[in-house]
Amino acid sequence: MLGYALTRIVRMAITILVIVTGVFFATRLSGNAVDFIAGEGLGADDRAKLIAYYGLDSSLWEQYRRYLYSFADGNFGISFIERRPVSTIVMERIGPSLQLLFGAIALTLIVAVPAGIVAAIHRKSWIGSAVTSMAFLGYAIPNFILAILLILTLSFWLGWLPSSGSGTWAHFVMPLIALSAALIASLTRFTRNAMLDVLSQDYLRTARAKGLPERTVIFKHALRNALITILSVLGLQIAGLAAAGNVVVESIFDWHGIGEMLVSAALRRDYPVLQFGVLSVAVAVILINTIVDMAYAAADPRVRLSNA
């Protein structure tokens, strides 16, 4: 187990270093960022001052070195637009994003696990087909189209919910649904398949042969074994899907989280914010994935034996 954990941690460190480096050089690719923020009528003097202000006057390697240092002292630069430290801006955005994320995880677990179990048990009947079809639809609908459909019906036609913004619980409903739909669909499919995998195992036949009631077989023997896989998938999938989903859903509903920040920074070419935001989210996702992976390996010896 220790060997497996070490391998994973080293791989994680390499991944993070590559991304940190990649993001740095990518943002320097486009020429001098000062020319984007300052516009046309900038004199040579002022231009030089601005370049020095943002620390863009030194050599690329010097900038890279300072950039790496910034991870130690927490000084990640100043937003081109808001003229505030990017770390402050990102910190403000984490709370709203987490709200939405935890809400989505809770909703996903509540809906998807039971739905997946039902689909697996009744896979030959219409109930199973209905659940599978719903999951298929949920997966095939892009979240921005779902969001727009929700706004069109629930806000404009029925007038039940506000179309954007945050503050009350009513603002929470549509973003939550739009963010969760794909997660629910994907976890339902995984739960169904994980349950089917377990249900076809020999020990399940043994359990039935012993004369155990079907309920005990399903919940005690099958679900418990499937649950490890289901929870790991949730951990791995959610981190990635939610990061991507957040970007879209938060922008549509004007929810002031990290995702909305990233999009507006990208649109306004606010590189310091974009750079630090992308890094924060990427590192968070990688951390979560590594932890989930290690937890999964700890729970299931087959994984670490085949992978270490």
Next chain:
Amino acid sequence: MTQTFVEIGRTMDKGSRRTRMAGAVGDLWDDTNWIVRIAALLGLVLLVLAIFAPVLAPYDPVAQSLLSRLGPPLGIEGAKAGHWLGTDELGRDILSRSLYGLRLTLGVAFLGAVIGMLIGGTLGLAAGLLRGLVDDLVMGLVDIQIAVPFTLIALLAVAILGGDLQVLVVVLGIAYWEQYARITRGEVLRLREMPFIEAAQASGASGTRIALKHVLPNLMSPLVVIFTVNISNIVLLESTLSFLGLGLRPPTATLGSMVGMGRDYMPSAPWIVATPAILILLITFVIQMLGDWLRDRTDVRLRDR
């Protein structure tokens, strides 16, 4: 998904190769073949519409006409004559814009998928055939690609490099290369052990010849499956970027940017977003359906269930 979960089970059956990918799909569609047939037919219609868009479109997709702004589709009161699906906020014909948008969306997605297959296939082939350092490097890159949500990278790339067609196609191309690389490498590793490769080696065939003549043809069916599924992922990624305003510069429109621009007029003119939104839905629906079906066809374990 990290490698931990991606297990590639393989079975030989009557000489054809069957590949199983993680995240398998229900067997529902196996029994209901007519749905797959409808999907295939719809797909064909969409393709024809996209290919013949310049012939079919009644108007120039970017021609503005302020006199016929915000006209509803035919059949609704206030419709402007000749504009079947209505007009947008600048009086542009929605039918024409949607046809061109469909063409661009599908074209960009197809190019992106081809680039992804070329990059991923080549790297996967190299990794599987050469092993050693090349293998470690390629798989390391695959790990990194899997670890980071690609939407983030796409946001960064488009913001930095701007909304050119080339930038968009390349970004979409590198979005999913690792899927091809993984499958190609896995298949190559499996094929290497096959008797017919040994026979080719024994009869003195060169490494290049074995790679091109014996290994590559056997990779085709798994690659076709991924390619199909991939197109829908790429359409989604492109639509999302364009929707957010990070796609091509206006007035060139893909379906995603039409939805994005029309969003502001939703309360009064919902038809502006309706047509492109429905087209995006149809594309993803059709491709997912066909992809799932193809995958089920080539998957022994699923079909046995």
